[in-house]
Amino acid sequence: MRDRGSILVPAVLLVLWHLAFLLAGFLAPYDPAEQQRELPYIAPSHLQFRGPKGFHLRPYACGASTVVDGPAPCYPVHFFVHGCTYSFAGMPWSVHLFGVPSPGRIAILGTDAYGRDVWSRLLFGGRISLAAGLLATLVSLVLAMLIGTISGFYGKWTDELLMGGAELFLVVPWLYFLLVLRAMLPLHLTGAATFLLVVGVIGSLGWARPMRLVRGVVLSARERNYVLAARGFGASDTYLLRRHIAPMTAGVLLTQAALLVPQFVAAEAALSFFGLGVSEPVPSWGNMLAVLQQYSVLVSYWWMLAPAIALVITSVMYGWLAEALQRSLKSSSI
């Protein structure tokens, strides 16, 4: 890995990006499911450094309040405030990065049809969507690793059979397959069950491409002289696989992971967008975007597109990482 620096930048950015969603409870001022029916589709609050007595260092958030009369009032933004409780690391917490005193509301990305804070939902939804993407990637790569190694190492008819199977999976138009599969299952499942279902389905469909790559690496690794030499010293198959061959697939797996995560995050979003994935009231990027199926929402409330922007950012950063990984793999000529 010669140009380690070029991997470091996207890797650090991605860690920060994921950290933000991990700390959703702290960064979000409100509970993602908390409704304010009297405040539907409020535009994002704007911040100003002008209080009742002129210029002020403390920002004021204007535009949203549960007081209906009069012009939109402004409220001072406080930091590290106590608000709704959320759980993090198994403990209840109530401290939030920022908030405004009631009856004010701060909605930095506006609110949705039920007056729920889009920023808070974006963070909590991202947690679900990213977790689904990461877990599905893990499932896929574990399958790819197992099947690819067996196929490449044992060869002959095992290889033919598994490669045939992989090709079958590659030609399946997987989005439609997902839709059909999800449609055949009961529609009303608990949040956790749907989440696991989505992860399982996406993950078990995506193994074919990385499997073919793993197989290729194993196939060439098997013929390396030091692998033959180790066999000549009495090493067993499992030992050869574990010590000499599996480590060589790490580069390919890493690059594939960087390519698969955004694909799978998007796949979860697509499923939830069609109402077949994670269902309300649990937010996910997909089901947050579902409301955009109404044309009036799409043209009137631009802030409802926030999850789509987040999806794009996720994809771009992972793509960047994948490219950096691939380049460094090539330069180290494994």
Add this chain to the structure above:
Amino acid sequence: MTHASDLVRVKDLSVSYSAAGQSVPAVKHATFSIGAGEVLGVLGESGSGKSTLALSLARMLPAKARYESGAITFRGRDLLQMSEKQLGAVRGAEIAIIWQDPALALNPVMRVGQQIAEVLRAHGSRDRHERVERVQGVLTEVGFQHPSEVASAYPHQLSGGQRQRVGIAQALCCRPSLVIADEPTSKLDSALQVEILALLAKLRALHNMAYLIISHDPAVFAGWADRMLVMYAGEIVEEGSREQVFGHPLHPYSQGLVRLSGAPAGTPRQLLPVITGEPPDLTRLPRGCAFEPRCPERMKVCAASPPASSTPEANRQVSCFKYE
């Protein structure tokens, strides 16, 4: 020639490779034995089947090779009947291989001490400290002054000669009774070559191991091989003691080889003795003796049918019509 003390007995062994739909014979009807503690040299040019012969003794042939016939008896057990699992217990512990190219036979991303220790572990050494000690011991034995430094080095940090010593340490760490060395010095310069051969001879004297040494270079066998096989086109054309084969070769091919190596250093290129013709195409061997097209002493009978093995002197065999 078989004796009660034989470590390995190879009887009528034939191996072929399948390539492009046809089967190419690599070793044909090889019969020989190696006694305990004996050094057997195999001399032959590229493609003569000597490497195939060597690898077949450890059942390490590539997947496209096939054992056509014969038996390999090692300490009374038939290696050709063994399962992969049984072979795993034999390889490294009882039959070990010293590889031709030490740069390729070591994993570039594993410390060499670790790679030697793994051989010990594969053969039942469970205690880590014991392994570390044995690794240091065997590294000292192959001539390293600072074994612990070498043990923690990666292969690329060592020189070619040092890597070959590590390869030897790997092969010898479990005290095998047979060591197969396929061109153990061909990737080294000639000064190192002498050093490595002296080391192998010393270790053999120390541990009473048998060696099967493969080379195309007669100089490799000088001074220490007990017996020699000369191979041509997959067949053992001559067998005898080193003194017999090099001092008084019988087969025209052996005679050619010995004449080649006997040329004094510095002989102008055009004056060097040569064996005319080209190595045979194994897919289209002549009906008679395989060496017939190149043989300076060919007779009519040579082209008609292959010669049988004859015993012109005691402990000596040759396949040539001259001696029938």
